[in-house]
Amino acid sequence: MMINFNKKIYSLKSIKKAMKDYSHLADFKIGQKKNYFLVKITKIKPELKDIFQDEFSNYVLSLHQ
């Protein structure tokens, strides 16, 4: 699973904090391509697979304050 976060909208600090906070639920890798931070998520807990991407995006946004 891959999530693209726009660099001009989402801060790297928020993404890293979210990755750290969710690290017990999945494995994360971060990269970048042009205007996006690319977050690759693997080994997600099976019961969270359906909502993980959306919940993670929401959490990143909530940290941007």
Next chain:
Amino acid sequence: MKSKINQKENQIVFYLNSKTYPLEAIYSTAYVFLDRVFVYLDGDPAKKIMVSLKGKEKLNKTQLENLQGEFQNELLNYLLRVEIAKRNQKVRDFIVGTALVSALPTGLLTQTSQSELPGTVDWQKDPLGIAIPWEEKYGKKKRKTKKKSGR
């Protein structure tokens, strides 16, 4: 305002003009909706921002459209807040500054103001000798001189 509804994804996508709606107001509005929907933002903050709202519960077409309306209403609310905050910033800074200064202990305030002045000296030291009464400084000497001249 154009919007795209994807009922299968339980999602509505619309675009906001960044010149009308600053990113700061969009962030604040999105924050209000985080408990009800999944919010995802994209686009160029200098031109257009794409807002994607995905219901946490199953929503029909009307509900998704209402969601967009509610989001835009809240956006207007925050837009006004941002505008007012910009307009009143100087006044707020002044009020807070005044409150902080007046909350300082008077002793500390006096010390600070004295130390800040260049070339000031503690008044108790009296290096110019102007705090000594005339009698103390000249009175006794004159008497002595009188006695000496008397002999």
